[in-house]
């Protein structure tokens with residue numbers, strides 16, 4: 521079956537001053553796929569996503585939907601369907617759930633209000649918890665609810681490629697399960713996903729393809745189900761149980 525590459529990264533380098541955090545990464549995300557990047561702390565996973573979003577300068581080639589992103593702004597990347605849910609969960613904590621979601625639709629600010637309202641109702645159907653709490657300040661939500669809101673806010677912009685930075689970080693196991701269920705559900709709705717995770721076990725279970733990033737380089741890659749059985753991956757990232 522033919523796979524159309526939505527994102528094609530080649531020879532990506534990202535440096536902080538003299539320190540290179542990403543050193544020549546090649547990576548592909550096919551349309552409608554979940555691709556995960558696993559690896560230890562400091563491997564360069566967050567740096568990689570930031571560079572793809574245009575938040576950090578990088579060398580190399582990044583093609584999104586067939587077009588070279590070189591020199592394009594963050595705003596134009598968002599307009600073309602790229603979205604990043606950062607690890608810091610940059611929500612506007614003194615705004616309500618509803619207002620946060622409205623901001624997520626800023627890409628569609630020129631569209632009629634009823635269209636944006638329909639998008640919000642869709643999010644409330646996907647995340648009933650958020651509906652109950654629509655008038656609550658984002659800063660008072662629980663960790664799991666905040667992660668749901670961060671996801672929902674990004675989805676309000678109807679991204680083609682959703683980049684998630686450690687969506688399970690700090691969440692209780694039951695909530696982690698919900699988050700991964702939602703990620704699988706989004707892919708089934710046609711959203712392509714680039715998922716950075718420390719929870720390698722859950723990430724490999726949900727993903728189609730995986731990259732292991734170590735010291736800024738791709739140390740291993742392959743279909744997620746195959747990597748999950750790679751003895752080196754098991755020893756380093758999955759452990760025994």
Ligand code: ATP
Nearest residue numbers: 536539541559560561562563564565566567568718
């Ligand atoms: P984690 O899983 O701990 O979040 P990561 O794989 O996302 O790690 P990065 O946050 O991308 O790793 O960091 C990669 C390397 O770049 C690390 O050595 C880190 O210390 C360094 N680094 C990250 N941000 C900066 C910065 N703003 N200035 C200088 N060095 C940085």
